[in-house]
Amino acid sequence: MNQQDVPIIELRDVEVVFTTRAGTLFHPTRITAVNKVNLKLMPGQTIGIVGESGCGKSTTANVMCGLQQATSGQVLFKGVDVTHRSAKDRKEIGRVVSVVFQDPATALNARMTVQDQLIDPLVVHHMGSKKEQAQRAHELIGMVGLPKSALNALPGQLSGGQRQRVAIARALSLRPDAIIADEPTSALDVSVRAQILNLLSDLKKSLGLSMVFISHDIQTVRYVSDRIVVMNHGMVVEEGAARDVLSNPQDSYTKLLLGAAPSLLRPTVEECS
Numbered sequence: 001m002n003q004q005d006v007p008i009i010e011l012r013d014v015e016v017v018f019t020t021r022a023g024t025l026f027h028p029t030r031i032t033a034v035n036k037v038n039l040k041l042m043p044g045q046t047i048g049i050v051g052e053s054g055c056g057k058s059t060t061a062n063v064m065c066g067l068q069q070a071t072s073g074q075v076l077f078k079g080v081d082v083t084h085r086s087a088k089d090r091k092e093i094g095r096v097v098s099v100v101f102q103d104p105a106t107a108l109n110a111r112m113t114v115q116d117q118l119i120d121p122l123v124v125h126h127m128g129s130k131k132e133q134a135q136r137a138h139e140l141i142g143m144v145g146l147p148k149s150a151l152n153a154l155p156g157q158l159s160g161g162q163r164q165r166v167a168i169a170r171a172l173s174l175r176p177d178a179i180i181a182d183e184p185t186s187a188l189d190v191s192v193r194a195q196i197l198n199l200l201s202d203l204k205k206s207l208g209l210s211m212v213f214i215s216h217d218i219q220t221v222r223y224v225s226d227r228i229v230v231m232n233h234g235m236v237v238e239e240g241a242a243r244d245v246l247s248n249p250q251d252s253y254t255k256l257l258l259g260a261a262p263s264l265l266r267p268t269v270e271e272c273s
Contacts, residue, residue, distance in 0.1 A: 006079045007040040008178050008210050009064045009097065014038075014073035016059050016234075033059045035234035036073070041178060046204060046211040048225030048242070050218045050257060056234035057214050058182055064212060065180050066093040095125055098171035102183040104163035108155040114141070114166050115151040121173045140169040144199060161192035168199065178210035185220065197223050218257040222246055230254045 016034040034056045041047055041064070049057040062068035063075060066085060075083045077096075082089045101107040108117055118137040122128055128136065141151055144165040155163050164184060171179055181200060185193040201224050204211055215221050221228060228245040230238040230253060238251040249255050 004043050007042055007076070008078060009039075009041045010074075010076040010079075011037050011039040011060070011063065011070075012074040012076070014060070014063055014070045014075065016056075016063060016068060017071040032234050034063065034070075037231075037234075037236055039064075039229065039236070041210050041212060043177065043210055044208055046213060046224055046226045048213045048215070048218075048221030048228045049231060050215055050221045050228060051231035052216055055231045057231050059234075060231070061099075061180050061182055061212055061214050065097045065099050066090050067099075091125070095174050096176055097178045097180060098174065098176040100164075100167055100171050100179060100181040100184045103187045104160065104167040105155065105187075107167050108163060108170075110155055112154070113151065114153050114155070114158075117155075117166065118151075118170055118173055121170065125174060127174065136173065140172055141166075143172065143203065144169045159192075160188050161195060164188060164196055165199065168196075168203070172203070172207070176209070178212070180212040180214070182214045183216070184213075186215070186217075193220075200224060218246075218254075218260075230257065 014034055014037045015032060018031045018033055020029045020031060022029040037060055039047070039060070049060060051057050059068055063070050070083055073083070074081055077089070077093055082093065085093070112120070115134070115137045118140050119133045122133045122136060137151060138148060141148060146162060146165055150158065150162065150166070155166070158166065184200070185196050188196060197220065200211070200213070203209060204224070211224070213221060213224050218228070222242055225242045227240065228242050229236055230245070230251065232253045238245060238249065238254045245254065246258070249258060
């Protein structure tokens, strides 16, 4: 089978159940955060997962990148079952799938320079000599539109938008096949959100990346996604090509999201085709 036909990540009937402190010792309260989710991330594709807070979208993404164990179902990584993943599996997934978190201020180490943060993943995975690692850091900082002088800065010396650019550069350091971006613009000023979205879109095209873009704002998701997955109460209630979901939503919850307060980013449906 052609590698382009094999999903980078595939979820089959995945469930994630959390036990809370409520209830009694023998009858604890259990919450199903993800309920029988089926999902495929294909090479070069961007999937937008959208839904309100608590709908299970971030938990689903955490299962996809190996940060969360599935309670039941199957997780496949390039066709190999990694549901009960080993430490070796987790390291391999971490090399191929990178994560950009919501708040760059907490995702970056406040005491490390930007250059050290970009080099750190390369050191962990034993990739390249010190000279090659330094060259890669210079290459990455240019890719995300920051000046070389930013390499010597600490995160606290940068703006929120600049910190998120550094976080994106760090996610790209290992040349991953896919990036999972979990609400990457929600902690930023409105004025810089479009810049970060444009950067992610440009990087996807130039590097041939796959991407999972998570947001509560369907107007933002439509800007970068090939396919849209709508989640509600841990379940996928609608999935399809971005153009189809936006122009002809089938589920009432999708219609509710589309009718909610619009984002500043309002491209036409044709731009999502």
